[in-house]
Each structure stands twice: as C-alpha cells, then as structure tokens.
C-alpha cells in the first residue's frame with residue numbers, strides 16, 4: 751500500500767498539546783492553518799481523511815463536528831453512535847481504520863491526535879511527515895506530545911509559512927519534518 755500518514759500538531763514549549771480535554775490556547779490563525787492544511791487537495795474531486803481519537807473528536811464543539819470538507823475517522827474501543835454525522839466513521843483500532851482506506855478514493859491522510867493516536871502513527875511504517883507548530887511559550891497541560899523518532903529531518907514546503915507568527919502576544923512557528 752502506498753499509504754503515507756501526515757501528522758499535524760501544535761505543541762507548547764514544554765511539549766504540551768492539551769488541558770482538560772481542550773487546547774490550552776486560542777489561536778485563530780493557527781486553527782485556520784490546521785484547517786487549510788488538512789482540507790486542501792490538489793484534486794478538487796477528492797477529500798482528505800482526518801484520523802483522531804475519541805477525546806479529540808469530543809473536544810470539537812458539537813456545531814463544528816464533523817470537521818467539514820474532510821472524511822472524519824474516529825477511533826474508540828467502544829461503539830460510538832456516529833449515524834447523525836455525514837462523512838464520519840468509527841473504528842475500533844488504528845489498523846482497522848487504515849484497512850478501511852482501501853475502500854475508496856481520497857487524497858491525503860492526516861492524523862490529528864491526541865497522544866496515543868500520534869504515538870501509533872509515529873511508529874507506523876506508513877508515517878511520512880510531521881507538521882509541528884511550535885509555540886514559543888510554556889503552558890500548563892495534561893496531555894503531551896509523544897517522544898518523536900530520532901531520525902527526523904526538517905524540510906521546507908511552499909504551503910507552510912517560514913516566518914515567525916504572532917497572535918494575541920503569543921509567538922509560534924511552523925515546521926515540517928520527514929523521516930531521514
């Protein structure tokens with residue numbers, strides 16, 4: 751399978767990603783970057799898939815679920831009732847979610863968290879690239895980025911801004927890494 755998994759995550763200086771089931775910060779432009787990166791396809795007839803854990807799904811306010819313009823894959827070991835949501839599918843394991851990718855046509859697969867889903871994706875043979883937003887400030891968090899593989903090398907991509915970002919007095923920067 752020519753499957754390539756892209757991970758996208760924003761982490762604080764102390765490598766935190768979440769607090770009390772939510773993002774510890776509010777960064778509108780960073781959220782817009784996340785939406786643009788995960789939604790954009792080269793082929794306008796195709797959609798991207800976003801894979802997330804049940805808690806990340808629940809962290810999205812009800813009125814914004816499912817993430818629009820993308821096919822939402824939710825991982826949970828229990829039976830989730832997702833019937834009311836369009837383009838949304840539940841899976842009992844990471845493997846069954848990846849198996850389902852052979853069902854149909856999509857462009858890219860984005861892993862969007864949280865901790866254990868990132869961890870599984872980073873150790874998967876299909877892991878391709880990590881899109882990491884580094885916040886240049888520490889936050890109190892209860893969920894953190896898993897340990898990253900050692901063989902990552904930073905690359906540049908035209909769609910990822912290189913310049914330092916600033917929003918509400920918080921500085922952050924966008925980075926892309928791939929397996930060396």
Ligand SMILES: NC(=O)c1ccc[n+]([C@@H]2O[C@H](COP(=O)([O-])OP(=O)(O)OC[C@H]3O[C@@H](n4cnc5c(N)ncnc54)[C@H](OP(=O)(O)O)[C@@H]3O)[C@@H](O)[C@H]2O)c1
Pocket residue numbers: 758759760761766767768769770771772773774802803804805806807809825826827828841842843844862863864865866867870893
């Ligand atoms: N900063 C960022 O970029 C970012 C991105 C995403 C999330 N977050 C934050 O991270 C927090 C949520 O992350 P989290 O790590 O606590 O939870 P999570 O990974 O979103 O969800 C964990 C749940 O997902 C299910 N799950 C995970 N791996 C599975 C597998 N292999 N097979 C079947 N089910 C699986 C299980 O659900 P069941 O318990 O139902 O079995 C598990 O309890 C929130 O605070 C959120 O805001 C931050």
